[in-house]
Amino acid sequence: MIIDVHGHYTTAPAALGQWRDLQMAGLQDPRRTPGAADLRISDDEIRETIENNQLRLMRERGLDLTVFSPRASFMAHHIGDFETSSAWAEVCNELCFRVSELYPAHFVPAAMLPQSPGVDPRSCITELVRCVEQYGNVAINLNPDPSGGHWSAPPLSDRSWYPIYEKMVEYDIPAMVHVSTSCNACFHTTGAHYLNADTTAFMQCLDSALFQDFPSLRFLIPHGGGAVPYHWGRFRGLAQALNKPLLEAHLLNNVFFDTCVYHQAGIDLLSRVIPVKNILFASEMVGAVRGIDPQTGHYFDDTKRYIEATPHLSHEDRSQVYEHNARRVFPRLDAILQRQGR
Numbered sequence: 001m002i003i004d005v006h007g008h009y010t011t012a013p014a015a016l017g018q019w020r021d022l023q024m025a026g027l028q029d030p031r032r033t034p035g036a037a038d039l040r041i042s043d044d045e046i047r048e049t050i051e052n053n054q055l056r057l058m059r060e061r062g063l064d065l066t067v068f069s070p071r072a073s074f075m076a077h078h079i080g081d082f083e084t085s086s087a088w089a090e091v092c093n094e095l096c097f098r099v100s101e102l103y104p105a106h107f108v109p110a111a112m113l114p115q116s117p118g119v120d121p122r123s124c125i126t127e128l129v130r131c132v133e134q135y136g137n138v139a140i141n142l143n144p145d146p147s148g149g150h151w152s153a154p155p156l157s158d159r160s161w162y163p164i165y166e167k168m169v170e171y172d173i174p175a176m177v178h179v180s181t182s183c184n185a186c187f188h189t190t191g192a193h194y195l196n197a198d199t200t201a202f203m204q205c206l207d208s209a210l211f212q213d214f215p216s217l218r219f220l221i222p223h224g225g226g227a228v229p230y231h232w233g234r235f236r237g238l239a240q241a242l243n244k245p246l247l248e249a250h251l252l253n254n255v256f257f258d259t260c261v262y263h264q265a266g267i268d269l270l271s272r273v274i275p276v277k278n279i280l281f282a283s284e285m286v287g288a289v290r291g292i293d294p295q296t297g298h299y300f301d302d303t304k305r306y307i308e309a310t311p312h313l314s315h316e317d318r319s320q321v322y323e324h325n326a327r328r329v330f331p332r333l334d335a336i337l338q339r340q341g342r
C-alpha cells in the first residue's frame with residue numbers, strides 16, 4: 001500500500017477563492033463579510049476537481065491514499081485577525097472533510113488551524129478538537145510563522161505552543177510543520193519560505209528540550225526536511241556543541257521527513273542520510289511544482305519514481321517509507337485503515 005502523507009486541496013472549486021475574496025473585502029467593509037452558509041459547493045463540483053486532478057494522478061502513479069489538508073498557501077494566517085482565520089479554517093476544513101466522505105478509500109483529512117499573528121495558540125484548540133472529533137482528522141498542519149515571513153512568533157519550543165502539543169498528545173496525532181504564503185518580498189513562498197521554515201523548525205527543535213517535555217510528540221517536516229538532510233553534519237556538530245544528545249536520541253523519535261524532493265539525487269541523499277524509519281512517502285501533488293522535468297520526461301512531483309530508483313532502499317525499506325512509517329506516525333490513520341480492513 002502506498003500512502004501519500006502530504007496532499008492539499010489545491011484544486012478546490014473557484015467558489016472557495018471567491019468566498020475568501022469576500023471575506024477579505026469584509027475587512028474593509030464588514031457588511032460584505034460572508035457567512036459559512038454563503039459558500040455553496042456541490043458534491044459534483046468536488047468530485048470533478050478531485051477526479052480530474054489528484055485522484056487521476058494517484059491512479060496513474062499507483063498511490064492508494066492521501067492525507068489531505070487545505071491548500072497551504074491559502075491558509076494565509078497573516079490576513080485579518082483570529083475571527084478571520086477561524087471562519088476561514090472552518091470552511092476549508094469542512095471541504096477536506098467532504099472530500100474524505102466522498103472518497104473514504106482515497107483521502108483522509110488533516111486540519112489547518114485558525115492561527116493568527118500575536119494570538120495565543122491556545123485559541124486554535126476548539127477547531128482542532130472539532131476536526132478530530134467530528135471530522136476524523138488524523139493530523140494537523142502547524143504554522144510556525146503565522147506572520148507570513150516576518151517570524152514574529154516565538155520558536156516552536158516556546159511554552160505558548162504547549163496547549164496545542166498537549167492536545168496532540170492526547171489525541172495521538174502528529175503535526176506537519178507547514179508555513180503559508182510569504183508576505184515578505186524577500187522570501188518566495190514555495191521556493192524560499194517553505195524550505196526556510198522546514199530548516200528553521202528543525203533547528204528550533206534541536207536547540208530545545210521540547211521532546212523531553214513531550215516524548216510522544218511527533219512533527220513531520222515536509223519538503224524533504226528543507227536543508228536539513230543535506231547539512232546533517234552541521235546539525236550533528238551543532239548538537240554536540242550545544243551539549244545535546246546525539247540526534248538519533250534527541251530528535252529522531254519525534255521528527256520525521258517527507259519525500260517531497262523533486263529529483264533523484266535529492267532522494268538518494270535523503271535516503272542515505274536519514275534513517276528509513278524517519279522517512280514518509282509524500283508528493284505534495286497537485287502542488288507547488290507542477291511541471292514536467294525535461295531531463296526525465298516525468299512530472300517533478302512524481303516522487304514514487306525516485307523512491308523506486310534509489311539504490312539505498314531495500315524492498316522492505318520501501319514498504320516502511322510507503323506505508324508502515326505513516327501508520328506508526330499517524331495512529332488515527334492506521335485505525336481508519338484497520339476499520340476498512342486494509
Ligand SMILES: [Zn+2]
Nearest residue numbers: 008072178284
Ligand atoms: Zn504542503
